[in-house]
Amino acid sequence: MIRSSALPRPGQTRIGHGWQLILADLALILFLLSLSALPAAEAESGRHLAARAVQEQKTRETAEPEVAAAQALFRPVAGGPSLGDWLRAQAPDPRATVTVFAIHTPGAEAAAWARAETLAQQARAAGTQVRTIIAAGSVDEVYASLAYDQTIALAIRPARRAS
Structure with a gap:
């Protein structure tokens, strides 16, 4: 042992x-x-x-505004439906929000704003919540994204009120 x-x-x-x-x-x-x-x-x-x-x-x-993944995208084309008509053809969902994106080249800010405002008015007329994001870029383009952004938008609003 x-x-x-x-x-x-x-x-x-x-x-x-x-x-x-x-x-x-x-x-x-x-x-x-x-x-x-x-x-x-x-x-x-x-x-x-x-x-x-x-x-x-x-x-x-x-903290930056977040954009949810798009459920559907709308790009205005000649002879195509308006954003309002396109939204009426989509399945209605109260949680969905339309985000209008306007990308502009230097000097084209006013034109981008006018095109974005036109799309936003069409979306509001269709009864959808709208927000608009305008940014500088290398090409001029305007498009709309239909996504489940409502919860994100509601989370951002109280933070803006407190500021």
């Missing part, structure tokens, strides 16, 4: 390792106290701690 000096003999207790458990317990207690003090410090001062405030500011700055 081989005996190891690392293992205590029956009836003996291990000596010398109790301080490690005590230190681990104290570290855990200190961590929990520090963690519980954070909300108390915010409540007393009435302001967010610096790290949280910076993180919230970055979130606000980088």
Whole structure:
């Protein structure tokens, strides 16, 4: 039979390792106290701690409107249906939103806005919620996307009211 000096003999207790458990317990207690003090410090001062405030500011700055994947796309073509007629032919869904995209080259901003407004009026006349996004690009084009954007649009509205 081989005996190891690392293992205590029956009836003996291990000596010398109790301080490690005590230190681990104290570290855990200190961590929990520090963690519980954070909300108390915010409540007393009435302001967010610096790290949280910076993180919230970055979130606000980088938040961009999101566009859901298109359920259907409409591009105006000569001799084709208007956006209003096209929308009436689609399956009605109160959750759907039409997003009119107007891409313009430098100097063609007014024309892009006019074409986007025409499509937006046709969509409103068809009873659909509309939002318009106008951006600069290398070609002039206008198209509409029918998508489930309503929940995204509702999530964006309260953030704009608070600003």
